[in-house]
Amino acid sequence: MEYSHSDAELIQQPIGYWSWAAFKSVVSRTRAALAGIGTTQPQWWVLAQVARADTVKTQHEVSRLLENYLDTGAEAMDREIDATIDQGWITEDSEGRLTLTEEGQAFYDKAAALQSELWAERHAGISDEEYLTTLKVLQRFIHNTGGRAWHH
Numbered sequence: 001m002e003y004s005h006s007d008a009e010l011i012q013q014p015i016g017y018w019s020w021a022a023f024k025s026v027v028s029r030t031r032a033a034l035a036g037i038g039t040t041q042p043q044w045w046v047l048a049q050v051a052r053a054d055t056v057k058t059q060h061e062v063s064r065l066l067e068n069y070l071d072t073g074a075e076a077m078d079r080e081i082d083a084t085i086d087q088g089w090i091t092e093d094s095e096g097r098l099t100l101t102e103e104g105q106a107f108y109d110k111a112a113a114l115q116s117e118l119w120a121e122r123h124a125g126i127s128d129e130e131y132l133t134t135l136k137v138l139q140r141f142i143h144n145t146g147g148r149a150w151h152h
Helices: 015-036 041-052 059-066 074-086 102-122 128-144
Strands: 090-092 098-100
Touching: 015 041, 015 102, 015 128, 041 059, 041 074, 041 090, 041 098, 041 102, 059 074, 074 090, 098 102
Parallel strands: none
Antiparallel strands: 090 098
């Protein structure tokens, strides 16, 4: 890979631009790949939350947990959860508890495999140490500017 600037020039580059460009590239690639198998990124989040849950979660719990992912918002997240139900991937009982269907488990497995492929693609040529440093630096930028990440 050829970098955009020399090391001395890169040090002077604005983090806002490069973090935005990385965000846009990663999210666009992820969303296009998921669309290719017939789902959206928020629907993937829903499937992952339901499939990986230690305890059964309600629609309200899943929606509240995910509503701040990429600024999706509560209303949009509720629509995405409803879409996973409409697809037949998840059922909701009378108390709002969400459960994967057999079809949902199969689709989740397919989407999880795709996510693994995307992870490998994104991380090509990047060591775990470099990745860890990158995340710590980004979190420091968030902290230094008074920001909050979704998990705070």
